[in-house]
Amino acid sequence: MIDIIKTRFIHWKKQRISLLFWLLFPMICTIFIIQLITAIQEDSQIPVGIVMEEDTVLANHLYAKIKNTPILRVVNVTETEAKQKVESHELDSAFVIQEDYEENIKKGKRNWLIKSYSSNLSFAFTPVKEMIISFVQEETGRSKTAHTVHDLSTDSEIKFSWEEVTKKAKNIQVEEDLLLTTFSFANTPNASKDPNITPVNTWGIWAVLSLLSTFLIFDWVIKERKSVLLLRYPFIRFSIKSFLLRNLLLYTMLLFFVDIITVILFHYVLNESLTLAGIGLLFMYRFMINLGAFLSGLMFHRLMSYYGFSFIITMFISILSGATVPIDGLTNRFPWIVIYNPLYSFLEQEWFNPWLLLLLLVVILWRIKGVKYNA
């Protein structure tokens, strides 16, 4: 084995820049992508049109509240513009603060204070609407309170004005902002007020990128089976199969070493958890994609076809695994997709990994039989 390592080192020395690039590529690229997506997500805004039909304190107050919501980009429009822009999908949706808004609230009415325009391309309509409703509801609720207090005081001499009651209610709400929601995922230790739930999954992106880089690193399987060099293998100490398998082991060690560095780096840079079980699953994943790349390499003789295959397989797995785009919608409908997902065990922390077993079985069969590859 020492001798195999020494021969491998001669190869690695020759391709150190290329090798280093592909070894570090998944790690660095993942960090870059995560930072990019986070930046975009933080700045992402839903364009919403607001039509002001009256210029009163309450209407302006509502407008300011909507405008101060970070996820919304408010565009001032007239009602006609609103309709037209929603139709051409320049705005996600539009809301009209209707005439007599303040007056109606003060009267204790709340039906149809706001008019909304949306189309079936208005993806964000429901959450935006719910939000605006809750803003309006705060005002109408206070007004309702004022009316309730007014009703209570009918028999009493003390009277409280509408303004007095709503001001008190507002103060109480500000002073005693008591209800907090916290969010956490099951099986994760700490809940937080503002958890970082992003639809992107760090390890998912890494898994896909490292799948690609592993396949590309494993082009040695093809290069070292070039027909000319095949003639040398009968006259060395190792059979070609054991030579290739030993190198597979060596590459697995190298790549797993880089994986460990990745885990540590992600822990400190991206706050990913660092557990022994995680590392165990990572090793299983590493071993699985190495076996996959190894076997794929054995199927090809032309480098270009192999590279093309690598990109295509990466693309399909990245789509179907849910590593890049969330596929909840798809797996809810077709649960069997999960079975065909080679990344499932790694991403969902399952110890049972049918793909690993299958690939291992194929490699063992190849070692025992598979005369086809034996020159």
Place this chain on the structure above:
Amino acid sequence: MKTIKHILLFIKNIVVQVKRKWISLPLLFVFPIIAVGLVITIIASFFYPDEQQPIQIGIVDLDESDETQLVTDLIEESSQLGSYIQVHKMKEKEAQESIGNNEISAYIIFPNKFTKSLYQGHPVELPIVGNPKKQMDSLLIREIIESVSRHIRASQANILTINYFAKELGMNDEQRNELVFEQFKEFVFYTLGSNQIVNERDITNQATTSPFHYFGMGFWFICLSIWLFIIYNYLYTDSHLRMKQRVRLYGVTELQQIIARIIVSMISSLLFCGILFFSIDKLLDFELSVPDYSKGIMLTVLYSITLLGILAIIEVVIVSNKLRLLAQSIVLLMSLVVSGAIIPVIYYPQWLQGLVTYSFTYETFYWLIEMLLNNRIFIDFLPISIMASIAISTLVGISLWKERVID
């Protein structure tokens, strides 16, 4: 003249090569359709939750006061949250198991002494526990719970206000407690009726602005781009240095070979795209006129030239096969993301929206959508024409420069 002769010769050469590998041709056609179809289905199913399978949420009531029971019962029964969310009351242990079995997307806990704390003005936490296997659902639920807790917060303040004024009015404790519970119920129902605030108007009068049309076009556009990319690389042959030298002796430049490949890739992709477009049109019916077709073809051709030009520039600049494919894939992916074919551009941050307008994919897709969905008659060909000519002249420049340097 000689250049054209060489290009024609290489086109012929490519056709002969492709004939030898004809088995892989249907694969080239089908592969992007499957891949892109999958992505579009995934994204569409994300935006249009399946009504048959609503999101399941658990509610755990640890407080078990009259108030929380009232609220949890109401939430469980009401259809206020829409048909795509279903709420179940359960014990905490049940909820944990259900998450483990992937049966619910999240559960909310009303903690012990929830009501009491609220009445007394002590801070309370409302923990939501999400299912890590259903992150998107959890995200949605969190948004809804945020709105709900805003309602509760406001109602709480209002109840406390009523309590305060009731005290001022000299009401006794027992009466006041009764009043507060009455008001609590009142506000719960009041909150549930809050959707009367908005008078909703749907704008769907135009048949062609359905998401199906938008994403149908997006699907077609992505397929076109992937075909261009795959076919162009499929025609790539790694010829030996000696072969390259021999060919150069005949006065053939690398550029001529690249142009031959660009032409073949473009023609075959357009052919594929034509077939695909007719199938989509049969399904969705874009109601196109003859001038629309010619404008569409014009746009597609200009776009194809630009994309292939950029892919070819990368090929000329990057020698390593692996790196070249990677660079080309990244450029393709970025331009597609930016085009709006996957996610409409209006949802991007504003600084990005500004940048995006300089992208040739955005430019093409924008005018395609304008023409097909919004019935625009005038199409501004100028930006995309300029981009195409920049791509091609850069390719020519770099390629000729490189050839001179090597010689």
Place this chain on the structure above:
Amino acid sequence: MLEVHSLSKSYGNKTIIQDISFTVQPTEIVGLVGENGAGKSTLLSILATLLKPTKGTIALENLNYLSHRKLLREKIGFVPQDIAIWDNFTVEENMIFFEKLSWKNKNNKELRQLCLSMNLDKWKEPVKNLSGGMKRKLNLAISLIHDPELLLLDEPTAGIDLKSRKEIGSYLKSLATEHEKMIIYTSHDMDEITSICDRVLCIGQDAFYQNLLESSGKPLLAF
């Protein structure tokens, strides 16, 4: 001693080699001639254990080819017609690479000596910068790392200049006489064959070659 007894090889109906018998003794160099397609390379491949004969027996130092393939390979050095070396390595790296995989351990000095003995002195040079002759020498040197008893060469001097040819020739000669090796090798160069080989095996019973050989006075192998 290599003993070949009534060896035949055919693919389907097509017979390539028919009933050849001969022996090769240590210190002996045997030339293999015949026109293209006569079966020279096939015969070498069979002797190198890479192909199995259809009929006949072969034994090297009393080890039968049918039952001792693995063991035999340690005693055989095979120099392929195509140059089978790592293009991106230097001469040194190529030698070390194959030494690590070989049955015999040799230190750097011994490896270098092996190259020097056939005038391959560009130790640190990347192979792609070497001349055709140098590459051929390295191709040969690699096959000699494990000190084989029987050396099989498939046109080891194809396409190289006269000087390198002579150097390879005289090296083979000294290898046979001083280290008591058996050498079988094919070539199209009659001058080379006649000057180096002790005996010549003519495959395909080609009158042209037989006449050429008879006129040169070299003893033909009987079969």
